[in-house]
Amino acid sequence: MDLQVESSANIRVIQGYDAVSVSIGSTLCSTSFLLSPSFAPQDWPVASFRLFSTEQLLALFDLSWEVLIIGTGSTQQFPGPELLEVLATEGRGVEFMNSRSACTSYNLLAIDQRSVLGAIILPL
Numbered sequence: 001m002d003l004q005v006e007s008s009a010n011i012r013v014i015q016g017y018d019a020v021s022v023s024i025g026s027t028l029c030s031t032s033f034l035l036s037p038s039f040a041p042q043d044w045p046v047a048s049f050r051l052f053s054t055e056q057l058l059a060l061f062d063l064s065w066e067v068l069i070i071g072t073g074s075t076q077q078f079p080g081p082e083l084l085e086v087l088a089t090e091g092r093g094v095e096f097m098n099s100r101s102a103c104t105s106y107n108l109l110a111i112d113q114r115s116v117l118g119a120i121i122l123p124l
Helices: 054-061 081-090 099-111
Strands: 022-024 027-029 033-036 039-043 067-071 094-097 116-120
Touching: 027 039, 054 081, 067 099, 094 099, 099 116
Parallel strands: 067 094, 067 116
Antiparallel strands: 022 027, 033 039, 033 116
16 A cells, blocks of 8 residues: 655655555565664564564663554554553553554654654564
8 A cells, every 4th residue: 555645855754565565765674674754664573463572662662762653463462461561660652553554653643753663563
């Protein structure tokens, strides 16, 4: 699906996606990735939300962001008790949604010049 972006001058936004990849500028991501308006897409070693660990979540808290959107793959999934404990301890807001919705939400926040981090699990 191609996404129509209002204005994205100098802002990294998601241009489109299909079931197995996401297009960001000239980069095609076919594995899970991290994306922020301030840095290019980076590989993120999370193959599925089921395998998402507290250590991987804590590593995301080391990055700079005001809003963290975690795309959980093709379906929305919710964090288990261990991840919830980390979230409660850190006291920062994190949104969990399916990865297609996460791509769209990331774009809206990035274009609004928010400090957003997208952590997107593929496939969509």
